[in-house]
Amino acid sequence: MVKHVVLIEDEPNIIEAISFLLRQDGWQVTTHSQGDGALEAVREAAPDLVILDVMLPGRSGFEVLQELRQDPGLGNLPVLMLTAKGQARDREAAERYGASRYMTKPFSNSEMLAVVRELVA
């Protein structure tokens, strides 16, 4: 069965690269490029995994994650956080809000694929 991922990210060229990689790897990819409406997009897609960028226009990735975790239907969904800030503060925030994994940009493609496979295994 085809696994479904929702990618929430605002950089168009990163969206294109990640989408290509995941599709190559056999994923169905839905993208959303801002914080606003992210929760609705996830709810509608009902995916197996969410890849969530921290710095988003509108609401931040942390706010979206918090809402996801409080939602009864989506509370247990695996979420991979992406951020361009590798600081301890952000990592702590990601853990506190309940991210399944945390990855700093720039990342290697193979690392990213390994992590998403692991998260839905």
Add this chain to the structure above:
Amino acid sequence: MTTHLTGLRIRERRKALGLRQSELARICGISPSYLNLIEHGKRPVAGKLLLDISSALKVDVARLSDGTDSGLVRRLGLAAQGNPGAELEQVDEFIGRFPGWAQLIARMQTRIDQLEQTIEALGDRLSQDPHLTETIHEILSSVTAIHSTASILVQTPAMETGQQRRFQTNIHQESARLSDLSRSLAGFFDRLSEEEAGHALPLDELDAFLARHDYHFPTLEAGQAAGQADVDALIGEAPELTSRAGRLLARDFLERYVAGANKMPLAAFLENAAAVAFDPVRLAREYDVDFSDICRRLAFLPTGAGVPAFGLILCDGTGAILLRKPLSGFSMPRYSPACALWPLYQAISRPHLSVSAVLETPEKQEFLAIAESRYIDLDTPQAAVPVQRACMLFRRFDSGLPEASVALPRIPVGPSCRICPRSGCGARREPSIHAPLA
């Protein structure tokens, strides 16, 4: 160093007052022969004894000590903080016996304070500058896109030509963005190093600039003829204005100075001021200008016969200092917030009402202070938020004061808590580094 001069001045001043050596010695609690040695420069004099002598001679301690003022004790106290080995109780003796070393330590302490401030400012700048944070974030995003896309191009064996072409275009776009970003980042650090070259805070530069001009600018007193060119000349030739921020502060100050000088021409102003005992409230009414404009005018008059020496401090509603003119005998902290009992801060809580008091320093010197604050008009998007500016003018409480000042309340104040020796003060924020004053 200054021992000989100080002794000489004590002797001259004592004789001018018609005071006998034995009388002065008794008042100060020392033997006449010891005073004699001091007057002849055979014994050093400093610290509390010098303060006692100056107060007995009704003269400012700085006039006796040739610049080695009472602030020296304080600055040495600050230097001793956190160094328990320093014999703080013998600070007077130390200053007396090693005046050169004492000055050196005080100057180094001031320098350390300045450098700490600079480091803190630079640290804030690097961790909180929104432009820098944003630029770094964009660089990382761009690098991520390039790295990921380039890997795909290299590692995907047979890619459809349209897709391949799109990825190449993306890399091209991102590399252009990256070169703009790196240029902007390099520019940021260039500006940073240029601005901080002087290692001093902008307000310190302004202080040094004003002090070098003795707080008066004759070239700006030419009536309507004074203008932009004179301001430019003063700023252009100022070695202490090393940063752009410092030059901006100086320009702002000098432009207000010119406006004040044009509105209140010097000769007439001196006459009018003398007629009302240099009372800023009456002068503000007479000239129909802001209280702070009058205070600036009074504080930056030429020193001369009949013109009292004024000190001035301007701050905003947060208490941040905007401008200061020191007055010997009245300590103003350079960086930490000042004594909460100063009328300056009461004025902030009572806008548009003037607050006057006679301030008594821990060294028992008295100053007449008058403060007022007002909301300023902003022609910026922040105009809806009321912003306050407060101003306090002060002078020695001696002769030639406005009549009303005699009945004013007397307030025992300090410079700022850390270096204030008073005990039992309800306004204290933190313990003093000095033994409390009984």
